[in-house]
Amino acid sequence: MTTRSDPEWPVSGPTTLQRIVDAIGARRRFVVSSHSRPDGDSIGSCVSMALALRALGKEARVVHKDRAPAPLLGLPGVSGIEIADRAGDDFEAGIIMECGELARTGVAGLEGRFLINIDHHPGNAGFGQINWFDSSAAACGEMVFDLIRALDVPLSVEIATHIYLAVLTDTGSFHYSSISPRTFDICRLTLEAGVDPVEVAHTVYNSNNIGRLRLFGCVLNAMRTDHSGRIAILHLDHEMAREAGGTYDDTEGLINEPLTVKEIQAVVFFKQIEGDEYRVSMRSKGDVDIGAVARELGGGGHKNAAGCTVTGPIDALQQTLVKKMEDAVEGQESGRAAHRR
């Protein structure tokens, strides 16, 4: 089997997957973790990895700082995730999924341990004893799929369901440019293993509460666009959430709504943390690279999905972000024009 690697990233290469297989073979007790506020990819990757380790007769605990988004609690392996801010002592190796820096786990006690670092985001700090990066993977779950095969673990329906969850959610339900023929090969194999895609989609997307819908209405009603109409600006503060009867957790997926408008090329969503501090999420279409915008501001992510945390007066922050995003939209358009010439 071949491994995919990105030559620009550190310590990767064709032997990385085999080194991970050997490192797992030599150990018995594992902690599997990912970034705080886990999403479908973190949860799918961690749970499928833990199930595969248990299938090999090993002990595996999934430890996350934060609870899964409410709809994902309906998936079979999610109730077994431990919510804690410490990893405990009783493990020989940590496997850390899609986490650019170890601190983003929000779980103490991993540092200084034997760590296997698996990620598909550019800019990973390479904090593991073994670091496996693949920016061509549409989800970390694709990499976990490769690893589970390399470990010779049969694809049970439970493992396959969590792999499918990771791919479904991290491709924005098969919308993002990160999708490759491999993505569909993996999905096909998960369906052959017994995954019911209708049921997974129903669990993930049709299990919300009414407060979430009202919150969507409230935030979208207040949406603004830049002068060109190509960039949408969303904003949420604690008062709006309270009035709508929703919580910040209910905003999952909201940022994608403006992209359903033909003219809109990119979206920026400001969520007030406290005072002047804002969590910023960005999404874009096609070749508009908002990952670069996020990295400029100390955050990270991919070309079409990225984020950062910023502090300052909201008007000035919005101006700065919108200007950078306009440049990204224009960069993509001049690239297209050059291509046509």
Ligand code: 5GP
């Ligand atoms: P979201 O908008 O869903 O919070 O994040 C979108 C993407 O950007 C995710 O893939 C996430 O990992 C990445 N991302 C978001 N915020 C940050 C950040 O502060 N730092 C880094 N390195 N990546 C981020």
Ligand code: MN
């Ligand atoms: Mn991911």
